[in-house]
Amino acid sequence: MQKISTEIAIVGAGSAGLCAAYQAASAGADVLVIDENALPGGQLFKQIHKFFGSREHQAGVRGFEIGRQLLDRVETSGSKVLMDSLVYGLLPDKSIGVISQDKNYSLKAKKIIIATGAKENYMAFPGSTLPGVMGAGAAQTMINVNRVLPGKRVLMVGSGNVGLIVSYQLMQAGAEVVALVEGAPTIGGYGVHAGKIRRAGVPIFVGHTVQKVWGDGEVEHVQIVALDDKWQEVPGTERVFDIDTLCLAVGLNPMTELVWMAGCKFAYIPSFGGHVPLHNEDMETTVEGIYVAGDVTGVEEASSAMEEGNMAGVAAAHALGYLTDAQAAERKAEIRQRLGTLRSGMFGAKRKAAKEQQLDAMQDCQKAAV
Amino acid sequence: MKDGVVYTGIPSAEEIKACPGIPSEERMRQGRVAVVECVQEIPCNPCEAACKFGAIVVGEQITDLPILYSDKCTGCGLCVPGCPGLAITIIDKSRDDGKAVVEFPFEYVPLPDKGDIVTGVSRAGEAICDAEVLSVKKGKAYGGTTVVGLLVPMEHIDEVRSMKRLPRKDGE
Amino acid sequence: MRITEHPILDEPLYQKKVTLYYNGQPIEAYEGEPIASALMAAGIRVMRTTAKFHEPRGIFCAIGRCTDCMMIVDGVPNTRTCVTFVRDGMRVEKQEGLASLKTDERGMDYAKN
Numbered sequence: 001m002q003k004i005s006t007e008i009a010i011v012g013a014g015s016a017g018l019c020a021a022y023q024a025a026s027a028g029a030d031v032l033v034i035d036e037n038a039l040p041g042g043q044l045f046k047q048i049h050k051f052f053g054s055r056e057h058q059a060g061v062r063g064f065e066i067g068r069q070l071l072d073r074v075e076t077s078g079s080k081v082l083m084d085s086l087v088y089g090l091l092p093d094k095s096i097g098v099i100s101q102d103k104n105y106s107l108k109a110k111k112i113i114i115a116t117g118a119k120e121n122y123m124a125f126p127g128s129t130l131p132g133v134m135g136a137g138a139a140q141t142m143i144n145v146n147r148v149l150p151g152k153r154v155l156m157v158g159s160g161n162v163g164l165i166v167s168y169q170l171m172q173a174g175a176e177v178v179a180l181v182e183g184a185p186t187i188g189g190y191g192v193h194a195g196k197i198r199r200a201g202v203p204i205f206v207g208h209t210v211q212k213v214w215g216d217g218e219v220e221h222v223q224i225v226a227l228d229d230k231w232q233e234v235p236g237t238e239r240v241f242d243i244d245t246l247c248l249a250v251g252l253n254p255m256t257e258l259v260w261m262a263g264c265k266f267a268y269i270p271s272f273g274g275h276v277p278l279h280n281e282d283m284e285t286t287v288e289g290i291y292v293a294g295d296v297t298g299v300e301e302a303s304s305a306m307e308e309g310n311m312a313g314v315a316a317a318h319a320l321g322y323l324t325d326a327q328a329a330e331r332k333a334e335i336r337q338r339l340g341t342l343r344s345g346m347f348g349a350k351r352k353a354a355k356e357q358q359l360d361a362m363q364d365c366q367k368a369a370v
Numbered sequence: 371m372k373d374g375v376v377y378t379g380i381p382s383a384e385e386i387k388a389c390p391g392i393p394s395e396e397r398m399r400q401g402r403v404a405v406v407e408c409v410q411e412i413p414c415n416p417c418e419a420a421c422k423f424g425a426i427v428v429g430e431q432i433t434d435l436p437i438l439y440s441d442k443c444t445g446c447g448l449c450v451p452g453c454p455g456l457a458i459t460i461i462d463k464s465r466d467d468g469k470a471v472v473e474f475p476f477e478y479v480p481l482p483d484k485g486d487i488v489t490g491v492s493r494a495g496e497a498i499c500d501a502e503v504l505s506v507k508k509g510k511a512y513g514g515t516t517v518v519g520l521l522v523p524m525e526h527i528d529e530v531r532s533m534k535r536l537p538r539k540d541g542e
Numbered sequence: 543m544r545i546t547e548h549p550i551l552d553e554p555l556y557q558k559k560v561t562l563y564y565n566g567q568p569i570e571a572y573e574g575e576p577i578a579s580a581l582m583a584a585g586i587r588v589m590r591t592t593a594k595f596h597e598p599r600g601i602f603c604a605i606g607r608c609t610d611c612m613m614i615v616d617g618v619p620n621t622r623t624c625v626t627f628v629r630d631g632m633r634v635e636k637q638e639g640l641a642s643l644k645t646d647e648r649g650m651d652y653a654k655n
Contacts, residue, residue, distance in 0.1 A: 036606070038627065048550045050454035050513070052414040054432050060416035060452055062513070062550070119607050131587040131600025138604035141624075146579035147545045147554050150587075150601075172478060173545050174538050186376040191410045192455025194379025199532040200478075201495030204379055217598045218587055345411040345433035479549045514550045539547065 001104045006032040006080075008316050009096055009109035011087045011258060014042020015302045016294025016309035017115035018070045023313025023331075025079035027322040032107070033079060034098060036086045040074075041067045042117055043137065044302060046144045048172075049165055052190075056338055057303045064144075070306075090114075090258045094289065111289050111316040114259055115309060118252035118273055118295040123157065126212040132219025136166040136249035143173040151245030155222050156180040157210055161301070163249030164193035167202060170247075177202045178241045181224050183209045183231065190347065210246070211238065219246055252299045259296065262287050267361045271354045272298030278362040281336070282315035283308055286365055291316055298358065300342075300351050307339045375409055380493045385409045391426070391458075393440035398463040402445025402471070406436050408457045420452030447507070450475050451515035460519075463527060470527035471504060473519040478535050481506055481516055490522050490530035497534060499526045544583050560630035577623035577634055578604065578611050589613050589623060593639035613637050 008024045010017045013035035025031040039045070047063020058066050074081065082100060089097035096107040120135035127133070132151060136158065142150050154175050156167045159182035167177045180197065185207050187194050194204060211223045211233065226237035252273050256266070259277045264285040266275045276298045283291045293312040294305035311332060318328035343352035373382040386392060391406025398405075406417060406426060415428040417436050425442035426449055428434055447460045450473060460473040472490075482488050482503045490501040505519035522530045556572030562580050563569075571580035578589070578601050587600040589611045602610040606625035615621040615634050619641030623634070 037625070050416075050515075052412060052454050054413065054415050055419060057413075059414060060420075060454055060513070119605075120603055122602075129597060129599060131589070131598050134601055135603050138601055141604045142579065142582060142601075143545065144551065145555065146575055146582075147548070147551070147556075148579050148583045149543045149545060150582060152543070171535070172549050174543075185372075187379060190412060190455065191375035191379060191381070192408070192412075192457045194375070195381075195493065196456055198379040199491060199493060199495050200535065201491070206377060218600070341413050341432060344431075345413055347410075347412055348433075477549045479547045516549075 001106055003106050003108065005108040006030050007109065007320060008111045008113065009034065009107055010113045010115060012042065012115035012117060013040035013081055013083065014115060014117050014294065015044050015305040018074050019306045019309030020113050020115060020293055020313035021079040022073050022077050023310050024317040025077035027317035029317045029320055029322050031079040033081045034085045034087055035083050038084055040071060040081055040083060046140045047302065048144050048169060051303065053303050053342060057342065063302060087258060090262045092263065110320060111291065113291040113293055113312045113316060114296060115294045116255045116258065116296045118254045118299050120248065121251040121253055123248050123250045125210050127214045130213060130215060130219050132244055133213060133246045133248065136162050136247040139247045140166050140169060143169060149173055149175055152176060153178055153243045154245045154247055155241055155243045156247050156249060158182065158249030159187040159189055159194065159204065160249060161189035161193060164189040164197060166247060166249060167197050168193065171200050178243055180204045181208045181210060182206045183227060213246055219244055222246055252295065254296045254299065256296055259285065259292060262290050264290060265365055267358055269298060269354050269357060271350050276358060278358060278365055280362050281359065283312035284315060298354060304339060304342050307335050307342065311335045381407060381409045390435055390437040393438055397440040398461050401464045402460055402462040403440055403443050404438060404445065404449050405459045405461050406438050406457065408436050408455065411435060414454065416452050416454060417449050417458065420449045422448065447473055447517060450517050451512040459531060461527065463524065468524050469521050470524045471519055471521055472527060472530050473505070473517050474532050475515045476518045476533065477515055480536050480538065482518065482536060488520070489534040490520055490526065491532050491534050492529045493531050498529050499523055501530065501533065560628060562628050563633045565635055571628045573630065574627050577615065577626050577628055580628050588636065590637040591639065
């Protein structure tokens with residue numbers, strides 16, 4: 001097993017990881033980003049819609065364009081990016097186990113930033129294992145990256161921004177979305193995203209769920225049913241659609257395995273997707289020298305992931321002396337302000353509350369430790 | 371079925387009435403004007419930056435709904451492709467031939483050609499009327515969003531907000 | 543089905559056409575695309591069957607996390623086809639159940655390799 005070292009190791013080359021790399025490397029630190037995928041960018045390159053926010057958030061620019069700019073900046077910053085490499089462990093001595101090109105490495109870093117993102121949730125119902133049932137993110141990968149349609153007649157489950165946006169993108173790719181089904185009584189994502197698919201003729205069934213899916217070895221039909229205010233099925237409200245694909249957009253769950261391994265403390269915050277690591281405003285966890293950023297800290301959106309990555313990169317570089325106290329304070333204040341903007345309004349309020357709960361739990365933890 | 375954008379994806383009559391981005395009937399009859407149908411407070415303000423005449427204002431608190439100052443609006447249409455939510459259209463009710471114009475963002479293929487007759491659809495995607503395509507505007511400044519202009523009978527102008535997608539050629 | 547025209551996306555990622563063999567049949571594919579993508583483009587969505595009840599499985603996550611898409615690729619079973627990329631002449635077979643650790647009828651000794 002070969003021993004390698006760097007100053008700041010970043011696990012994950014998605015929105016958060018790349019931003020952290022850019023901040024830390026351009027401050028002068030020696031940075032290594034490791035990602036198990038073939039291409040960097042995480043989920044960013046699949047986003048073909050225009051982002052929201054303000055000009056600092058690159059509002060009006062399409063996700064994949066933001067991704068390209070980010071990648072260029074990382075390359076010129078001097079950060080090294082190692083793709084096709086799996087981080088399989090984060091050990092008690094803070095060494096990182098990496099497999100790259102069939103070789104096993106033990107990586108030692110002064111600071112570690114974990115930016116591993118989140119994975120799609122599953123929803124089980126009769127027929128849910130049939131080929132043709134897939135995550136909405138899976139459909140998005142197929143259409144926007146590989147340019148292949150998973151099917152021609154799709155039912156979308158879930159009205160959060162992922163379900164709404166992927167429905168729109170499926171139609172842009174040439175599929176028909178026969179309906180979108182949402183269990184809650186209201187649409188979870190932005191009204192403007194819902195408006196786009198309504199104009200395209202997609203009916204939205206709030207207060208409905210999938211009862212079953214069936215077909216000859218693959219998805220062919222789906223039956224949906226209405227739910228009452230206690231989330232119980234209402235007999236007589238069943239509806240059948242002929243489809244070939246069913247996409248599940250039922251939430252994301254942070255991929256926190258490495259953070260657990262390192263012994264960091266967690267909190268269970270449902271609106272963030274489940275168990276999330278505690279961290280302070282600098283994105284540092286309860287284990288000194290280990291930082292987290294992006295959806296692994298709680299599911300939000302690409303823009304917040306990028307800002308958390310910026311924060312972790314600045315904080316880690318500052319901790320190593322690559323930024324003065326004044327420089328770090330200024331950058332952190334700007335980042336905090338931009339994060340505050342993203343977490344405002346009717347949709348941001350819940351995430352703001354969740355993040356405050358997480359930060360408070362971290363403070364309690366640190367007080368107890370003293 | 372409850373009314374309102376969180377239930378249906380379509381703003382209710384009350385939400386439209388309370389929306390500060392929508393110009394008066396009088397202004398729409400004077401000539402081309404932007405209709406900013408943005409009814410939810412989300413952090414977003416590219417519309418403000420897109421307008422060169424200062425006719426759309428969001429302000430410091432970027433979750434505030436955009437306000438349309440319709441006397442400053444020239445109907446140039448640059449805000450239409452600028453809105454990430456595709457919530458802005460240009461409406462012109464000033465013609466004297468019983469017809470009106472609606473220009474809306476359209477991000478599908480194939481695109482129609484000028485002069486084609488297409489189906490104008492409502493906010494709910496329902497077919498409303500036949501419409502003649504007056505313009506199909508693309509360009510680098512539009513960032514991949516095409517703006518299609520339709521001529522519709524005046525009695526349908528408040529309903530028509532898009533067109534029915536045209537059949538595709540993939541797989542042939 | 544391949545998407546040949548798109549309102550937003552321009553240059554496709556994959557350019558070079560090659561041949562992939564699925565259960566012995568040649569299908570058209572692009573060098574560098576995930577095997578699952580080439581199969582999906584050819585209308586093939588069943589990747590394997592489960593060990594106990596022989597139920598069909600296809601892609602679920604498409605990013606290498608769930609292992610629903612595993613197939614036998616160039617003789618190696620349990621290969622995630624959504625993160626394994628096509629090379630000219632690659633052989634892909636539908637996997638029935640899970641691979642054995644011992645020698646199987648193809649004569650490959652997995653314990654040794």
